[in-house]
Amino acid sequence: MLTSNRKTYFNQPDEQGHFGPYGGVFVAETLMQALEELRQNYEKYLHDNDFLAELDADLTHYVGRPSPLYHAERWSRELDGAQIYLKREDLNHTGAHKVNNTIGQALLAKRMGKTRIIAETGAGQHGVATATVAARLGLECVVYMGAVDIVRQEANVYRMRLLGAEVRAVESGSKTLKDALNEAMRDWVTNIDDTFYIIGTVAGPHPYPAMVRDFQAIIGREARQQVQQQAGRLPDALVACVGGGSNAIGLFYPFLDDEAVAIYGVEAAGDGLETGNHAAPLCAGRPGVLHGNRTYLMEDDDGQIIETHSISAGLDYPGVGPEHAWLKDCGRAQYVAVTDNEALAAFHALTRIEGIIPALESSHALAYAAKLAPTLEREQIILVNLSGRGDKDIHTVAALEGIEI
Amino acid sequence: MSRIAATFKSLRAQSRKALIPYITAGDPKPGITVSVMHAMVEAGADIIELGIPFSDPMADGPVIQRASERALIHHTSLRDVLKMVQEFRVDNAQTPVVLMGYLNPIEVMGYEAFAAAAAEAGVDAALTVDIPPEEAGELLSALNRHALNAIFLIAPTTVGSRIETICKVASGFVYYVSLKGVTGASHLDIAGVEQKLDEIRRTTDLPIGVGFGIKDAATAAAVSKVADAVVVGSALVSRVEALADQPDAIAPALARLLAEMRRAMDAQSQS
Numbered sequence: 289m290l291t292s293n294r295k296t297y298f299n300q301p302d303e304q305g306h307f308g309p310y311g312g313v314f315v316a317e318t319l320m321q322a323l324e325e326l327r328q329n330y331e332k333y334l335h336d337n338d339f340l341a342e343l344d345a346d347l348t349h350y351v352g353r354p355s356p357l358y359h360a361e362r363w364s365r366e367l368d369g370a371q372i373y374l375k376r377e378d379l380n381h382t383g384a385h386k387v388n389n390t391i392g393q394a395l396l397a398k399r400m401g402k403t404r405i406i407a408e409t410g411a412g413q414h415g416v417a418t419a420t421v422a423a424r425l426g427l428e429c430v431v432y433m434g435a436v437d438i439v440r441q442e443a444n445v446y447r448m449r450l451l452g453a454e455v456r457a458v459e460s461g462s463k464t465l466k467d468a469l470n471e472a473m474r475d476w477v478t479n480i481d482d483t484f485y486i487i488g489t490v491a492g493p494h495p496y497p498a499m500v501r502d503f504q505a506i507i508g509r510e511a512r513q514q515v516q517q518q519a520g521r522l523p524d525a526l527v528a529c530v531g532g533g534s535n536a537i538g539l540f541y542p543f544l545d546d547e548a549v550a551i552y553g554v555e556a557a558g559d560g561l562e563t564g565n566h567a568a569p570l571c572a573g574r575p576g577v578l579h580g581n582r583t584y585l586m587e588d589d590d591g592q593i594i595e596t597h598s599i600s601a602g603l604d605y606p607g608v609g610p611e612h613a614w615l616k617d618c619g620r621a622q623y624v625a626v627t628d629n630e631a632l633a634a635f636h637a638l639t640r641i642e643g644i645i646p647a648l649e650s651s652h653a654l655a656y657a658a659k660l661a662p663t664l665e666r667e668q669i670i671l672v673n674l675s676g677r678g679d680k681d682i683h684t685v686a687a688l689e690g691i692e693i
Numbered sequence: 694m695s696r697i698a699a700t701f702k703s704l705r706a707q708s709r710k711a712l713i714p715y716i717t718a719g720d721p722k723p724g725i726t727v728s729v730m731h732a733m734v735e736a737g738a739d740i741i742e743l744g745i746p747f748s749d750p751m752a753d754g755p756v757i758q759r760a761s762e763r764a765l766i767h768h769t770s771l772r773d774v775l776k777m778v779q780e781f782r783v784d785n786a787q788t789p790v791v792l793m794g795y796l797n798p799i800e801v802m803g804y805e806a807f808a809a810a811a812a813e814a815g816v817d818a819a820l821t822v823d824i825p826p827e828e829a830g831e832l833l834s835a836l837n838r839h840a841l842n843a844i845f846l847i848a849p850t851t852v853g854s855r856i857e858t859i860c861k862v863a864s865g866f867v868y869y870v871s872l873k874g875v876t877g878a879s880h881l882d883i884a885g886v887e888q889k890l891d892e893i894r895r896t897t898d899l900p901i902g903v904g905f906g907i908k909d910a911a912t913a914a915a916v917s918k919v920a921d922a923v924v925v926g927s928a929l930v931s932r933v934e935a936l937a938d939q940p941d942a943i944a945p946a947l948a949r950l951l952a953e954m955r956r957a958m959d960a961q962s963q964s
Contacts, residue, residue: 321850591798
């Protein structure tokens, strides 16, 4: 309690994984022992110099970190407002921030003597990042993916198979990301002795939300240093897209105690919040319990989880990481939503003006930055997490324009 | 004495074991659930486990997942499930009913509102799959206030100190999951189960039910040799699925399977 007279956001979660009323461990008894084993190992290796050195070397030489911080001068001029800086997670190996976490968890799996890796994936980015590190470490890899998403993301399915992973189609429920997560949990319960479950976002039972955050927080640590080197000061605002919320928490976390830095998480408003066809639990949902944690959810009056909609498969999830739920309630971060069309406009703008094709997920963050910039002064700084590259989305975008590739 | 305790006491006096069938409420349509419950009691069920349909049944295998999906086509809600129990109680005052399901529908209704409504409807206990004792404090208080039992799972991976934690808050009976996996899996190791039950019995006097992997009269009898209660779920629900388009045939089919199990268990206990 040394810091009791100074407010800090760095003391979450508590020992049982609670972020205020959110988070926790809500799983069947069959998983409790495995989660306890994971928690103990994670806490041990988090402070193990050998482990951290191995992780650091991989992030440098395999992933290509640090990722650049890029001042998007032309786009900032066009928007006629604040200066926009992009944290280029799209330049990581495999093309998104996901690999920061899969490397960390796979190294942990190896230390724990696990020989088999499982993962769930929506857009396929986390699946590809998992298959990639499994290939490199020589671990067996099974990726669960909703049958609907398999059709939407054919190219990523093929990439995972090239990398030696087995992609299993999930035919239950809405056949999307949430059902893939259910199925991965079922696999884990059944094969608990030799299997490590790499969750791709800051959700799930403790310790996943804290562990994934800690592996992704390198984004914010680098960005905080880079922006001070380049601009001589901290940014005025951070903007990142929020599906499960791993890229967002990765950027936000190291800035949480910098109270002058405004924080915006951008959810997918889909066809518009008023239509109900969206994936914005923080903006338009309410608290509940799903996938091992208490958090904001998209649910009906009976407590059934409802189907979500977003143009971006990576944001198409009915829950959100519990730390975001907590940051929303305590007011440290603000959560907003942008529609499919607004995201598409930002996708095209960045591509044409800066020569960077952003992922549709990241385009949501860009769209909000484009709204925010003109409301700020030219000397002010908005730091946007460009969480992934858009090559995977060109079929989706082309199809909307009636073009078949 | 609670209805569940009275049931186990009376069975013990007769040297018999409890037969506990599980069905998902509203599967394949809400109208038949109460009559199926009565038919199961007539066929020899001692306690009924009634599943609350949920959109994301993480701990269940494909058979019970699909049962939830069928029930949810008709929007079978927790309130509907409670109404079914209330209707069942009109003609049956003695057979305990355990609601089994996931936390979110209960969380949305509110723990106190749920416990009050469940007690009012004639429910005896709740088994909430995804709430371990560590998170269950408020829910347990609500259940206790309304004299409802709280059933908890113990798994093959549950170590000694956790068995104690669980038994401390459990009431009615404890439910041992006989294998690693989800409901409907099929590799049952009776010797391993017996060993674990001995360990649990050193911690608690509560009766122990065993579920997961019990699919016919032979496995029911084998499990009844070592457990106080035999829970059968997927074997029943797969018959509901097979007969989903002829709902009138469901009650007799389930009754037949349960009667076979009942006979095999009773023969086992007399041998």
